[in-house]
Amino acid sequence: MQVVVSLVRLCLRTADRKEDSVGKFVIGGREGQTALYVGADAPAGIRRVAATLCRDIALVTGREPEQSDDLSRVKAANVIIAGICDESLLVKQLEEQGAVDLRKIRGRRECYLLKTVESPFPNEPQIKKALLIVGSDKRGAIYGMFHISEECGVSPLVFWGDAAPLPKEQVVLTLDEWISREPSVRYRGFFINDEWPAFGKWCSQRYGGVNADAYKNIFELLLRLKGNYLWPAMWRSSFWEDGPGLESARLADEYGVIIGTSHHEPLGRAGVEWQRQYKQYGDDNTWSFVTNSDAITAFWRDGLKRCRDFETVITIGMRGRTILC
Numbered sequence: 176m177q178v179v180v181s182l183v184r185l186c187l188r189t190a191d192r193k194e195d196s197v198g199k200f201v202i203g204g205r206e207g208q209t210a211l212y213v214g215a216d217a218p219a220g221i222r223r224v225a226a227t228l229c230r231d232i233a234l235v236t237g238r239e240p241e242q243s244d245d246l247s248r249v250k251a252a253n254v255i256i257a258g259i260c261d262e263s264l265l266v267k268q269l270e271e272q273g274a275v276d277l278r279k280i281r282g283r284r285e286c287y288l289l290k291t292v293e294s295p296f297p298n299e300p301q302i303k304k305a306l307l308i309v310g311s312d313k314r315g316a317i318y319g320m321f322h323i324s325e326e327c328g329v330s331p332l333v334f335w336g337d338a339a340p341l342p343k344e345q346v347v348l349t350l351d352e353w354i355s356r357e358p359s360v361r362y363r364g365f366f367i368n369d370e371w372p373a374f375g376k377w378c379s380q381r382y383g384g385v386n387a388d389a390y391k392n393i394f395e396l397l398l399r400l401k402g403n404y405l406w407p408a409m410w411r412s413s414f415w416e417d418g419p420g421l422e423s424a425r426l427a428d429e430y431g432v433i434i435g436t437s438h439h440e441p442l443g444r445a446g447v448e449w450q451r452q453y454k455q456y457g458d459d460n461t462w463s464f465v466t467n468s469d470a471i472t473a474f475w476r477d478g479l480k481r482c483r484d485f486e487t488v489i490t491i492g493m494r495g496r497t498i499l500c
Contacts, residue, residue, distance in 0.1 A: 200291050200306045201253055202327060203236030203345035210241040210251035214258060214265050217244075220429040224317045225257055227395065231324040234333070235340045246296060252303040255323070259309070259316050266309050269295060280311040283357045285403065287311065287319030290352045306348070314403055314431045318355065321399045323348070331399035334392050362488065364397055366406030366437060375411060385412040387422040394430045404433045404488070413445035415481060424485050433486045439494030443478040443487060464493060 202209050209232070213225045225242060233239035243249050246265075258266040260277050270277050274295055280286045288309045295305040308323065310316025325331065327346045330338035367374065375385060382388040385408050397405060405427070407414035414423050414434065427434050440446055449471075453460045456470035464471055479489070 198291050198349055198351035200304055200348045200350070201345055202232055202240075202255075202323075202348065203238060203343065206238060207241070207251055208345075209238075209253045209255070210243060210249045211255045211257070212243055212246060212249065212265070213256075214263050215244040216262070216264055217258065218313055218429070220313060220431055221257060221259070221316055223429065224320050224398070228255075228257075228320045228324050231329040231333070231340075232327055232346075234329060235327045235343055236345060237342065246299050246302070249299070250301060252301065253306070254302050254304070255306045255308065257308040257310075257316055257320055259313060260311050263309070266307070269307065275307055275309065277309065279354055280309065280315070283311045283315075284361075285310075285312060285314045285318065286357050287315040287322065287355050288352070289319060289322070289350055289354075291348075291350060314398075315355070317398050317431060318401050321401075322355070324399070331396060335396055358401070362404040362433065362435075364402040364404030364406075364433075367393070367408040369410075370408040370412070371410050374408065384417055387418045387426045390414075390423050390426060394427060394432045397432060398430060403431065404435060406435050406437050409437055409440055409445050409447070411447060413448050413451075415443065415445060415478075416448065416451075421481070424482065428485050431486075433488060434482075435488040436490050438490065438492045441478075441491050441493050442475040442489055443482040444475060448478075449474060 211225055211229055213222050229240050229242050240255070241249065241251060256265060260266065260281055266275070266277070269275050269292070274292045275288070275290050277288070280288050288307065290307045292305045292307060294300075294303060296302050306323070308316060308319035310319055326348055328340040328343070330336065330340065332338045333340070370385070378385045378389040390407070393405070397403070407423070415421065418424065418426075424434065436443060436445070449462055450460060452474065453470065456473050457467070459467050459470060461467045462471070
């Protein structure tokens with residue numbers, strides 16, 4: 176009788192453990208327990224942020240997850256899978272299997288779905304659980320990855336505020352399925368103002384200028400905060416020239432950051448560019464549409480051509496001298 180009771184208790188405890196494990200996903204723990212999969216078909220910005228997520232996890236657990244684009248090479252039992260709705264082949268496969276319903280985010284703007292899937296790949300029995308991060312678009316997938324980073328305890332200010340996360344051997348996420356809201360504000364971000372001397376000198380000393388290397392950290396902060404829009408620095412610097420060249424713009428495009436220009440930088444032109452380049456348009460350096468409209472119009476036209484391949488918001492305000500008659 177005692178043996179029967181013990182067996183019953185054992186069965187109940189086992190059942191409880193199985194029930195408790197549903198919807199739970201462990202990051203960290205023993206070496207090799209967690210991996211991150213991003214397909215070879217993913218945009219460069221997704222792969223870049225996936226690498227950042229791996230480093231964030233290492234800040235917390237002391238172990239950086241293996242990153243792979245080939246499931247057959249993954250040895251970990253728990254795999255984080257990041258992809259874009261209707262673009263990631265693996266995510267499409269999981270939807271066809273009935274593991275996830277992407278209708279909940281399809282066609283929406285900058286949303287993401289998080290879902291835990293048990294034994295997702297029959298042909299890869301070593302993978303016991305998958306944590307899906309599926310974005311309705313590229314920014315949605317990036318926000319989803321940074322959401323997991325924050326759930327692990329990594330602050331959006333981890334770089335700029337020296338906000339080191341508390342170390343943990345492992346992080347246990349409890350979720351079956353979670354879907355973010357579509358942002359109610361289309362353009363969300365900040366601008367860099369009064370950047371000299373503090374910000375400009377810091378960038379010059381650390382990165383050699385206000386260039387793409389410096390903007391990488393700014394773009395990352397913006398995306399961690401679920402933003403998408405930036406007015407770059409403009410005093411003594413040109414976002415479109417000092418990358419060097421278009422490197423800052425290319426990096427912004429890779430991350431999915433929309434670039435605007437401030438109140439007196441019309442048509443994608445930084446304030447300093449006119450004095451640098453006016454000789455291409457004539458001998459007159461006067462910044463006045465009243466007396467120098469042909470040259471300034473050509474200057475603006477070239478600015479629009481330069482940024483046409485990037486996601487930008489164009490402003491048309493012009494600051495100039497007031498002429499009293």
